[in-house]
Amino acid sequence: LSRFSKVPKGPEDAILGVTVAYNNDTNPNKINLGVGAYRDDLGLPFVLSAVREAEYRILDRKPHMEYLPVAGSAMFIDKAIRLAYGTNAFVDSGCVAAVQTLSGTGACRMAGVLMDRFLDGGSRDSKPLVLLPNPSWANHRPIFLDAGCDVDSYAYYDPATKSLDFDGCIKSLSDAPAGSVVLLHACAHNPTGVDPSLEQWREISAVLKAKGHLPLFDMAYQGFTSGDMDTDAASLRLFVEDGHRIVLAQSFSKNFGLYGQRVGCLSVLTDSEEETSAINSQLKIIARPMYSNPPIAGVRLVEEILGDAELEKSWRSEMRDMALRIISMRATLKNNLSELGSVHNWDHIMNQHGMFCFSGLTKEQVDDLRERHSVYLTANGRISMAGVTSKNAQYLAEAVHDVTK
Ligand code: PMP
Numbered sequence: 594l595s596r597f598s599k600v601p602k603g604p605e606d607a608i609l610g611v612t613v614a615y616n617n618d619t620n621p622n623k624i625n626l627g628v629g630a631y632r633d634d635l636g637l638p639f640v641l642s643a644v645r646e647a648e649y650r651i652l653d654r655k656p657h658m659e660y661l662p663v664a665g666s667a668m669f670i671d672k673a674i675r676l677a678y679g680t681n682a683f684v685d686s687g688c689v690a691a692v693q694t695l696s697g698t699g700a701c702r703m704a705g706v707l708m709d710r711f712l713d714g715g716s717r718d719s720k721p722l723v724l725l726p727n728p729s730w731a732n733h734r735p736i737f738l739d740a741g742c743d744v745d746s747y748a749y750y751d752p753a754t755k756s757l758d759f760d761g762c763i764k765s766l767s768d769a770p771a772g773s774v775v776l777l778h779a780c781a782h783n784p785t786g787v788d789p790s791l792e793q794w795r796e797i798s799a800v801l802k803a804k805g806h807l808p809l810f811d812m813a814y815q816g817f818t819s820g821d822m823d824t825d826a827a828s829l830r831l832f833v834e835d836g837h838r839i840v841l842a843q844s845f846s847k848n849f850g851l852y853g854q855r856v857g858c859l860s861v862l863t864d865s866e867e868e869t870s871a872i873n874s875q876l877k878i879i880a881r882p883m884y885s886n887p888p889i890a891g892v893r894l895v896e897e898i899l900g901d902a903e904l905e906k907s908w909r910s911e912m913r914d915m916a917l918r919i920i921s922m923r924a925t926l927k928n929n930l931s932e933l934g935s936v937h938n939w940d941h942i943m944n945q946h947g948m949f950c951f952s953g954l955t956k957e958q959v960d961d962l963r964e965r966h967s968v969y970l971t972a973n974g975r976i977s978m979a980g981v982t983s984k985n986a987q988y989l990a991e992a993v994h995d996v997t998k
Contacts, residue, residue: 608731608971615969622988623967626980629783629948630852631915636982639915641850643908647897656893661886663877665693665858669892672899673843673858677812677826678833683862690872691860692880693887697813697844698732700859704809704840705740706879707861707872708774712807719743723774723809724766726750728973730783730811733776747775750785755941755953757787759796766800774807779841780825781814781947784975788818788946794828798835808837813844818946820916822848822909838862845895847948848912854891915979919948922981926950929990937997950976958996966992 605613611627633639664670670691674684683689694700708721723737726749737744747769748761766775777797780788789797801808810829818825832839838861845856859876863869880886898904927942942950954962954974962968968989970976981989 606731611969611971614963618967618969620967622985624969624980624985624989626968626970626976626978626989628980629847629977631847631850631948631979632982634918634982634984636980636985639850641908641911643898643904643911644850644894646907647894647901647904651893651897658889661693661889661892663881663886664691664873665887666889666892666896668896668900669693669856670858670860672896673845674860676822676899677815677829677841677843677860679823679826679830681830681833683833687866687869688863689860690863690869690876691858692873692876693892694842694857694859695884695887696846696855696857697811697842698736698857699855699887700842700844700857701733701736701811702740703859703876703879704842705737705742707859707876708807708840709741710879711872711875712774713772721774722770723776724769724806725776726762726778726782728784729776729778730813733811742774745769749782750787750951752953755787755951756944757789757793759789759793762789763796763800766797766806767804769804769806772805772807774809774840775801776809776811777828779810779812779815779828780818781949783813783947784949784971784973785951786945786947786949787951789828791827791831794831795835798832798837801832801837802835807840808832809840809842811842813842814847814947815843816848816912817916817919817948820913820920822912833862838864845891849895849898849908851891851894854894855888856891856895919978919981922978922983922986923950925983925986926978926981926990926993929987930994933990933994935994935997948977948979950978952976952993954993954997961996962992966995968992 615625674689678684694703712721720743722743724745724747725733727746734744747765748758751758815825816822841860843858846852898908923942927939930939952974956972
């Protein structure tokens with residue numbers, strides 16, 4: 594008899610559930626706007642040619658398949674942190690502790706465990722409190738809870754303006770218990786597409802400083818707001834310049850298109866090489882019993898691309914093309930809606946950034962889109978702009994117009 598016969602069935606993941614429903618739909622015009630993965634203008638998954646070329650070059654060398662060290666590939670980690678921090682005194686003076694992680698999810702989880710064990714010397718009376726923007730990526734909450742942290746939220750999105758609730762944000766960060774951990778989406782906020790301006794980032798940085806909050810950056814979409822890797826890292830670089838010791842979770846899923854390869858990095862800015870070495874030792878102690886060592890295939894691709902000027906140039910240009918295609922689909926969708934005579938204000942489609950548009954469609958309208966038009970999005974009205982193509986943009990606009998008339 595099974596020892597697990599009493600296991601209760603858990604709920605489906607809301608985002609992954611959208612794709613399951615889409616796959617079961619037989620309408621030839623169906624559109625999947627649920628999934629947070631880039632699609633090309635034919636609506637197909639996209640492998641960057643720089644990644645393909647890197648793969649061939651690596652295969653040609655008949656690489657070994659040995660274990661990586663517990664902390665992952667040192668070369669990859671060095672390239673990853675330079676991509677994020679740029680030329681930087683911390684990087685050059687050994688004041689960055691870092692490990693290769695199971696992509697952005699793994700980086701967040703490692704950050705959570707590290708904070709649970711060691712934040713403020715581990716001497717706190719209670720668990721670390723992680724404040725998430727309201728709303729945030731749905732996985733953030735379970736990640737930090739499972740890692741042993743407490744989770745709360747701070748004001749971020751204003752449904753009335755479909756943009757940043759800046760005053761509310763500053764107020765809730767000021768009202769939060771001093772010394773909290775504040776999770777910040779470095780750019781291309783998921784799910785809202787709403788990013789603070791540089792001026793606003795500056796003020797957020799000042800509040801965190803005044804309150805002794807720890808900035809924890811989640812950077813899953815570097816490149817997707819502007820098309821440029823450095824421009825999109827401006828938020829966290831500003832915090833570093835302001836003297837914050839930030840924690841950074843990096844994902845290479847979207848900007849290298851390496852989703853299933855699980856390529857990521859967690860880094861922590863420190864005050865000294867001794868501190869770096871102590872944190873690195875603890876990150877390895879966290880990683881070892883969980884998965885022993887991280888996967889090798891994906892980081893090899895990143896190393897190959899960032900280690901070769903020609904491949905790097907080609908990758909940067911394809912990265913920019915992905916961002917620009919999404920921006921052009923924003924414009925197309927908005928224009929199509931106004932040409933259809935929609936009386937609503939759709940400016941936010943253009944004003945929001947990155948892979949997502951927080952459309953403002955209600956749960957009922959989302960249901961209606963699915964049932965009458967075979968257009969699939971998450972219940973919160975988030976549209977993955979990467980799923981919009983030159984071919985389906987008109988059908989999509991007609992469907993959205995129809996449910997919002
Ligand atoms: N953070 C955010 C905000 C995300 O949207 C995602 C991907 N949906 C991730 C982290 C992590 O993704 P991955 O584990 O594939 O890198």
